[in-house]
Amino acid sequence: MTADVLMPASPAEAVSLFGDGVGTTVIGGGTVVMPEITYGRRIPGRVLLLSNAGLDGVTIDGTTITLGATTRIDALAALGDQVGALSTCAHNIADGEIRGQATVGGNLCVSQGLDAPRGDLQGALLALDATVRSAGADGERTEAIEEFLSHRAGRLVLDVSFERPAASAFSALDYPHTHEYTVLAVTGVRAADGTIRLAATGLAGTASRLHAAEALASDPTAAGAAAVGDCSFADDALASAWYREQTLPVLVRRVLNQLEESA
Amino acid sequence: MNLTVNGVDTTIESGPLTSLLDVLREELGITSAKAGCEQGGCGACTVLVNGASRRSCLTPVASIDGAAVTTVEGLGTPEHMSPVQQAFTHHYAAQCGFCTSGMMMAAQAYIEGGGSDDHEAIQEALGGHVCRCTGYVKIIDAVAAVARGESFDLSVTAAGTAMTNIGGVA
Numbered sequence: 506m507t508a509d510v511l512m513p514a515s516p517a518e519a520v521s522l523f524g525d526g527v528g529t530t531v532i533g534g535g536t537v538v539m540p541e542i543t544y545g546r547r548i549p550g551r552v553l554l555l556s557n558a559g560l561d562g563v564t565i566d567g568t569t570i571t572l573g574a575t576t577r578i579d580a581l582a583a584l585g586d587q588v589g590a591l592s593t594c595a596h597n598i599a600d601g602e603i604r605g606q607a608t609v610g611g612n613l614c615v616s617q618g619l620d621a622p623r624g625d626l627q628g629a630l631l632a633l634d635a636t637v638r639s640a641g642a643d644g645e646r647t648e649a650i651e652e653f654l655s656h657r658a659g660r661l662v663l664d665v666s667f668e669r670p671a672a673s674a675f676s677a678l679d680y681p682h683t684h685e686y687t688v689l690a691v692t693g694v695r696a697a698d699g700t701i702r703l704a705a706t707g708l709a710g711t712a713s714r715l716h717a718a719e720a721l722a723s724d725p726t727a728a729g730a731a732a733v734g735d736c737s738f739a740d741d742a743l744a745s746a747w748y749r750e751q752t753l754p755v756l757v758r759r760v761l762n763q764l765e766e767s768a
Numbered sequence: 769m770n771l772t773v774n775g776v777d778t779t780i781e782s783g784p785l786t787s788l789l790d791v792l793r794e795e796l797g798i799t800s801a802k803a804g805c806e807q808g809g810c811g812a813c814t815v816l817v818n819g820a821s822r823r824s825c826l827t828p829v830a831s832i833d834g835a836a837v838t839t840v841e842g843l844g845t846p847e848h849m850s851p852v853q854q855a856f857t858h859h860y861a862a863q864c865g866f867c868t869s870g871m872m873m874a875a876q877a878y879i880e881g882g883g884s885d886d887h888e889a890i891q892e893a894l895g896g897h898v899c900r901c902t903g904y905v906k907i908i909d910a911v912a913a914v915a916r917g918e919s920f921d922l923s924v925t926a927a928g929t930a931m932t933n934i935g936g937v938a
Contacts, residue, residue: 510784510785510830534826535831539787539826539827540806540825543806543825544807549785552785554828556831600895601821601892601893601896602821602822603823605820605821606826606827
């Protein structure tokens with residue numbers, strides 16, 4: 506292996522070494538990149554290994570919760586009393602060993618897989634209307650996660666923040682196997698001001714907000730039907746587009762009913 | 769780089785992105801951790817890193833520089849097997865044996881973490897490990913028996929038949 510491996514010892518050093526990100530492979534937990542290297546799908550020339558960069562940790566400041574980029578997925582499972590849906594969503598990912606290694610930043614930045622969308626946390630963080638702080642060619646930037654996901658290439662995630670919601674709910678299709686990526690999952694959030702936000706993971710590509718369904722949130726059945734019109738559905742190794750289209754309304758309905766029960 | 773492998777301080781010569789699995793098997797000749805899927809999907813390569821069960825195939829060795837790594841070779845010897853090894857033997861919790869090392873290391877982490885004999889909790893703890901022979905029932909029985917603090921008569925199986933095929937054990 507001849508890759509140039511850099512191991513920053515602080516967030517500032519990580520930002521400096523990342524620069525504009527061109528030609529740099531970032532490794533957080535390694536759960537995605539290591540197999541790509543092993544199987545020869547990726548031959549990195551320059552690697553930024555973040556294990557000692559000090560970018561991990563969960564901080565709670567009043568109602569604001571901030572997740573450092575290299576926070577392990579299993580640390581989110583402990584946030585159940587703060588934001589139940591994120592905790593449930595995190596626990597739904599793979600198994601305990603992977604959750605102990607995979608990172609929040611990696612989950613946000615992961616590219617489309619060979620045979621399925623990846624990035625299981627994205628839907629939950631979209632529903633939470635999280636903001637992402639990242640560094641890159643034009644310096645540091647803080648923006649809505651929806652914006653970030655649309656142009657994340659060349660960015661180094663530093664942390665992700667969101668406001669503790671009044672209530673949250675999560676519903677997912679069962680996995681055929683522990684290690685599959687999310688087949689389809691919906692997260693719903695009722696913000697402190699009563700606004701309802703919905704987002705889905707596993708449709709096609711990155712996760713997406715379900716705006717049409719949100720507008721009909723007081724009627725779960727109508728919202729479920731409306732969600733279908735908001736989305737495009739992909740055929741892949743995990744499920745057919747037809748199956749996803751049939752089941753999305755069910756998950757939307759379940760999530761809205763859960764939110765209503767918690768009112 | 770340095771690792772403490774099964775209690776022995778060891779200097780690592782492999783490159784920084786070499787997986788811990790390859791360091792163990794190729795550089796150090798420690799072969800209990802198996803190269804199964806090499807993409808985190810099967811659990812056959814699981815070892816303990818600072819006491820936590822981790823997929824060695826997903827771990828760049830530089831990311832754990834200085835860590836303590838434990839493999840099956842560090843649990844016990846054929847003459848003095850650890851409780852998990854004894855339980856797997858007594859319960860015949862291995863068929864082809866390819867998943868067994870990973871299963872035992874996940875079981876070891878579960879037991880060290882104070883895990884109970886609750887079958888659902890054991891399934892959750894071993895949930896990332898695939899047994900292609902589908903011998904899950906005996907594996908879970910074995911882990912539950914360790915959690916209960918049972919001791920094991922290694923001359924007979926849990927089914928009461930005479931034990932065969934265990935080298936080194938009378």
